[in-house]
Amino acid sequence: MIEDGCMIEVKGLYKEFPLNGQMQEVLKDVNLRIYKGEVFGIIGVSGAGKSTLVRCMNFLEKPTKGEILIKGKNLSDLNPKELREVRRNMGMIFQQFQLLEQRNAIDNICFPMELVGIKRKDARTKARELLKTVGMEEKERSFPSQLSGGQKQRVAIARALALNPEILLCDEATSALDPETTKSILELIRELKSRLGLTVVIITHEPDVVKAICDRVVSIKNGVVSESEIPTDSFEN
């Protein structure tokens, strides 16, 4: 299954949520193949189902129907422990950063390493390297409340990369940031992608974001993903 380099495969995915007592179809028959080393964009207006789609990719949301395969592994077949292991290979960053407010920058980056039992000393060494990678070595001891949005997202990126994942999921990662900061965060993601060979999935409503960074883009509307890819140069207009 992974000979062709397919990292994420979405097959016949449906997701329903109850809304006002009625089941609402949020995703309808989504099929995607995302390959190793590419930056894959999913663009759509808010409410189109794109956040639900990316949450299905690491099973934060369980699909109503259909399959998610990560490197050929069907997530529906995994027990909770196996699922946690797969998740550790998939870093995720969020619109609201979701850092632990009571931990400083370096301890936030150590968090995923603590979860897998990496020794504190080794975790801190690795966290310092990552802080440097994201250009935040000066802010090691700062708490999230003392950082700007862009700085918080840099720490969140470092945290997402702490376990050397092969996949990075970005859920509206730049939507809370100003255009300048957005640009610098996207540059950082692109640089990390080339350096680490990451496969990146970007969920956004901003055409500028996909234009700047994505190799392939699909659009999503009312839970349906467009059949054809959008040529990335079409966003020039």
Add this chain to the structure above:
Amino acid sequence: MNFLDKINAQTITMLLDGTRDTLLMTFVSAIIAYIIGMPLGIVLVVTHKSGIRPIPALEKVLGFIVNILRSPPFLIMLILMFPITRAITGTTLGPKAVIPPLVVAAAPYVARIVESSIKEVDAGVIEAAQSMGASPLQIILKVLIPEAKPSLIVGATLATTTILAYSAMAGIVGGGGLGDIAIRYGYYRYETEIMVVTTLVIVVLIQVIQESGMLLSRVTDRRRKV
């Protein structure tokens, strides 16, 4: 009679003993109430249908028990508990005998306070931890409790002052401590001065506990801008 005439060395000794008994009852009860109530509060959040380990049936049953235990007025609880109190402590008089009813009254209250603090933790942060492969237990120990800490401290302050106030009520059944002094001397013997002074001591104790709790919460909260 001069107000201060009543405040002789004997009275002061009595008030000091009463203060000691009251603090003992309060803190021992608070600690035991937390040993029971804190895990209970966490279980209520975690097993809720929107929690990280939903077991709605368990959550409903525990919530129901908590509500029942919180329902009777403390004085009634004190009396209802007499047989159990006697079985545990061998007496229904004095500070020691007030601890079991205080614990039974406070533990469900503590559970609800802890529940509400833990619920304040941002769902997005919990989701982020799940995306990193955190297990439910890891989320409880490394996300929920540490992130809710400032609020948990405020809650513990509230619980402790409430327990102290309840312990004073136990004076009616000879529970010892400041409440007992206030009732015996102040009310039964019409020594109003003693009642006033005793009440003042309780007021001061509550103030001190309240202010130190709030201060502790503030200085340990990392969300503050420095």
